[in-house]
Ligand SMILES: [Ca+2]
């Protein structure tokens with residue numbers, strides 16, 4: 001009997017291990033990759049409406065109810081702009097309504113240091129007055145804390161999470177750019193600031209070289225070694241090919 005209970009306990013523990021599937025993020029609006037970071041823009045200064053707002057939509061978060069969301073954090077850099085007008089922020093979906101949590105420092109949520117990568121810290125448990133905005137939800141308020149949001153929404157099902165930038169209107173140049181990375185949702189980290197840069201990792205970006213009269217492509221990290229032994233950047237010209245041939249002929 002004791003062994004059966006132990007087995008059941010073990011099975012229960014296995015069942016509660018967070019899913020190995022990491023949260024994945026999909027860029028939308030004017031969002032693009034900039035090295036390892038995601039560049040979120042809100043540009044109302046041009047004719048394109050596609051970049052008026054941007055964000056990352058996170059799926060496979062393994063978050064069920066709001067009370068199961070234990071970590072929500074990102075590093076962010078407002079480049080030459082600031083925070084203000086409500087973004088950058090995380091947006092937590094409960095069906096068609098959202099709770100918002102602002103990244104900017106308390107108490108005004110506007111004064112972000114330009115050109116500085118700062119960490120929001122874990123916004124779950126953050127009880128700064130007005131850090132959380134639950135006004136879209138019944139009995140919610142624009143000026144809430146995590147404790148208030150938890151009391152209101154703890155048992156509600158989270159249907160989605162986004163990181164959003166849409167405050168271009170707030171700035172004189174009608175444009176806001178925010179770089180983000182190291183986005184943590186529960187136990188997973190999306191878009192790590194450090195590590196393999198998209199397009200620069202081993203075997204990713206290829207560079208074309210002329211190697212002994214043959215045009216070859218090599219991974220970017222290997223380029224320096226090739227140049228040291230006399231390869232030339234770019235495809236071989238007729239002259240290169242001819243030179244290599246005459247070398248071989250000697
Ligand atoms: Ca625009």
Ligand SMILES: [Ca+2]
Pocket residue numbers: 080081171173174175176177
């Ligand atoms: Ca700007």
